[in-house]
Amino acid sequence: MVVSFLMGLIEATKSANTLLKNFFRLSPAFCFADGLASLALRRQGMKLGSGSDSIEILDWNVTGASICYLAFESIIYFLLAIGIEHIPNHSLNLSVIKEWWYHLFLIGHESSQSYSQPLLGSSCDDSLISHEDVDVVAERHRIVNGDADNNIIYLYNLRKVYPAVGKQAAKVAVRSLTFGVEEGECFGFLGTNGAGKTTTLSMLTGEEYPTGGTAYVFSNDIKCHPKAVRRHIGYCPQFDALLEFLSVREHLELYARIKDVPEIRISDVVNEKLTEFDLWKYAENPSYTLSGGNKRKLSVAIAMIGDPPIVILDEPSTGMDPIAKRFMWDVISRLSTRQGKTAVILTTHSMNEAQALCTRIGIMGAGQLKCIGSPQHLKTRFGNHLELEVKPKETRSTEVDSLCRIIQETLIDFPSHTRNILSDLEICIGGGGIILSDHVSEISLTREMIPLATRLLGKEESIQTLLSSQPITYGVFGEQLSEQLIRDGSIPLRIFCEWWLAKEKFSLIDSFIHSSFPGATFHGCNGLSVKYQLPYGEGSSLADIFGHLEHNREELGIQEYSISQSTLETIFNHLAANQ
Numbered sequence: 001m002v003v004s005f006l007m008g009l010i011e012a013t014k015s016a017n018t019l020l021k022n023f024f025r026l027s028p029a030f031c032f033a034d035g036l037a038s039l040a041l042r043r044q045g046m047k048l049g050s051g052s053d054s055i056e057i058l059d060w061n062v063t064g065a066s067i068c069y070l071a072f073e074s075i076i077y078f079l080l081a082i083g084i085e086h087i088p089n090h091s092l093n094l095s096v097i098k099e100w101w102y103h104l105f106l107i108g109h110e111s112s113q114s115y116s117q118p119l120l121g122s123s124c125d126d127s128l129i130s131h132e133d134v135d136v137v138a139e140r141h142r143i144v145n146g147d148a149d150n151n152i153i154y155l156y157n158l159r160k161v162y163p164a165v166g167k168q169a170a171k172v173a174v175r176s177l178t179f180g181v182e183e184g185e186c187f188g189f190l191g192t193n194g195a196g197k198t199t200t201l202s203m204l205t206g207e208e209y210p211t212g213g214t215a216y217v218f219s220n221d222i223k224c225h226p227k228a229v230r231r232h233i234g235y236c237p238q239f240d241a242l243l244e245f246l247s248v249r250e251h252l253e254l255y256a257r258i259k260d261v262p263e264i265r266i267s268d269v270v271n272e273k274l275t276e277f278d279l280w281k282y283a284e285n286p287s288y289t290l291s292g293g294n295k296r297k298l299s300v301a302i303a304m305i306g307d308p309p310i311v312i313l314d315e316p317s318t319g320m321d322p323i324a325k326r327f328m329w330d331v332i333s334r335l336s337t338r339q340g341k342t343a344v345i346l347t348t349h350s351m352n353e354a355q356a357l358c359t360r361i362g363i364m365g366a367g368q369l370k371c372i373g374s375p376q377h378l379k380t381r382f383g384n385h386l387e388l389e390v391k392p393k394e395t396r397s398t399e400v401d402s403l404c405r406i407i408q409e410t411l412i413d414f415p416s417h418t419r420n421i422l423s424d425l426e427i428c429i430g431g432g433g434i435i436l437s438d439h440v441s442e443i444s445l446t447r448e449m450i451p452l453a454t455r456l457l458g459k460e461e462s463i464q465t466l467l468s469s470q471p472i473t474y475g476v477f478g479e480q481l482s483e484q485l486i487r488d489g490s491i492p493l494r495i496f497c498e499w500w501l502a503k504e505k506f507s508l509i510d511s512f513i514h515s516s517f518p519g520a521t522f523h524g525c526n527g528l529s530v531k532y533q534l535p536y537g538e539g540s541s542l543a544d545i546f547g548h549l550e551h552n553r554e555e556l557g558i559q560e561y562s563i564s565q566s567t568l569e570t571i572f573n574h575l576a577a578n579q
């Protein structure tokens with residue numbers, strides 16, 4: 001405006017300004033300011049009309065042009081605003097415009113293809129399907145065959161490709177996703193980081209536009225009727241989308257109005273949510289003052305306000321302490337069981353949370369469903385091993401005493417025993433040439449004496465790990481012993497004997513497990529018990545395993561043992577590792 005004003009005052013630029021004004025006037029703000037400026041100039045007698053000294057206010061060169069442009073623009077811009085509001089912004093990208101062009105002008109007849117034939121309209125990648133798990137294929141068939149009519153959400157070959165940006169190649173975030181969720185179901189949508197969960201949820205809520213396939217929410221296509229879809233969905237995004245200066249109450253009131261809760265009920269609904277989420281204490285606090293956990297609570301409360309029939313929760317319990325987490329679990333489980341009407345889609349990285357809340361789980365990997373089914377079904381299908389934990393009986397002190405005595409006596413009587421070892425021993429027991437059995441607890445074995453002692457016990461090779469300070473197979477106790485040997489240069493004889501006897505028990509159990517259950521793998525030892533994974537499937541039954549262990553229990557010196565099925569976590573890790 002300033003530039004145009006100055007150009008209008010300078011004789012040499014006047015004509016250029018007149019031309020440029022036609023473009024400047026596309027801005028309503030310019031028209032308004034130019035009209036006012038022209039009026040002011042006219043008052044000062046500085047404005048000349050076309051051929052007349054006393055020009056009219058509405059003359060084209062005073063306010064006429066500005067008024068005409070403003071009138072015209074008010075209509076155009078109004079229509080444009082309505083158009084933008086109704087054409088989703090994704091529709092304006094280059095590829096979509098190209099697609100329209102192609103359909104309208106090149107194969108016009110294909111543009112008549114409508115979404116009333118939803119499951120025929122989108123293609124899917126056959127090579128992907130051939131690698132899919134049988135449950136995932138069964139779910140795909142259920143949707144395609146129309147057996148999912150009672151499902152309030154179903155996805156069909158949903159696909160999202162993020163376009164290449166600069167040097168970054170295009171990213172296929174979601175590939176051919178097909179599944180349905182029914183009323184009253186809490187569907188756990190699990191997957192590793194970057195598996196495509198958030199992208200899928202963003203497409204369901206209309207934040208992202210699918211590249212291929214589609215999804216239906218109460219029979220509304222997310223591509224054609226995103227607004228109708230949104231009316232059915234309450235969404236708690238992964239990152240809290242809160243307005244920092246609005247209080248908790250104001251947030252709830254705002255979203256209650258957005259979700260068309262009747263004005264008369266807003267106060268009750270807000271109070272209900274404050275109670276349900278235990279947020280009364282913070283009701284009047286601006287959201288930026290809330291802790292991370294309370295922000296999550298507020299985000300979930302916002303998603304649930306207005307009782308939407310579908311609630312999508314993207315990692316709702318992130319950043320919550322264990323008590324708040326339990327509280328949130330109660331709220332979510334109440335929600336999905338509420339008259340069996342609400343469908344919940346929950347993404348989480350907590351297997352406990354999925355196990356506690358979800359009636360069905362789908363695990364994603366690299367944009368695809370790797371498996372789908374109830375938690376128990378997944379455990380039965382993919383839990384192809386059992387976790388066995390065995391705790392040997394504690395070593396009795398009489399056993400330790402007698403071993404100490406054997407070592408002590410043998411070391412003294414051993415013919416090749418060198419003088420310097422004997423003197424080591426004397427130093428350890430504090431002088432005196434005779435080692436008395438009463439002093440057993442005071443004897444220490446030096447590094448040189450240990451191989452000698454173990455040779456006498458008949459298993460010299462098993463001591464190598466202790467001496468070579470390598471990680472010890474028989475657990476924490478062995479590691480501590482090894483450390484002590486490095487630090488002090490000797491180990492008390494009694495401690496050595498306790499370790500030796502425990503090691504013997506563990507190695508007896510170890511060889512029994514490996515010979516009885518081929519394919520068993522060692523999964524760690526905590527010094528008191530040892531864990532194994534046993535293959536479990538056809539040809540083996542729990543009864544056989546229990547029977548075999550029970551039969552040999554006394555002989556092996558097993559105090560107690562437990563057998564458990566694989567957890568969801570081990571299944572998840574297994575599927576993630578095989579991506």
Ligand SMILES: Nc1ncnc2c1ncn2[C@@H]1O[C@H](COP(=O)(O)OP(=O)(O)OP(=O)(O)O)[C@@H](O)[C@H]1O
Binds near residue numbers: 162171173196197238
């Ligand atoms: N706007 C984007 N542009 C390009 N790539 C993206 C975009 N958003 C996500 N991606 C990529 O798409 C893939 C899927 O991302 P998404 O956020 O859906 O994963 P996620 O399963 O939700 O992961 P997380 O558990 O970490 O939240 C990732 O590889 C990610 O890098």
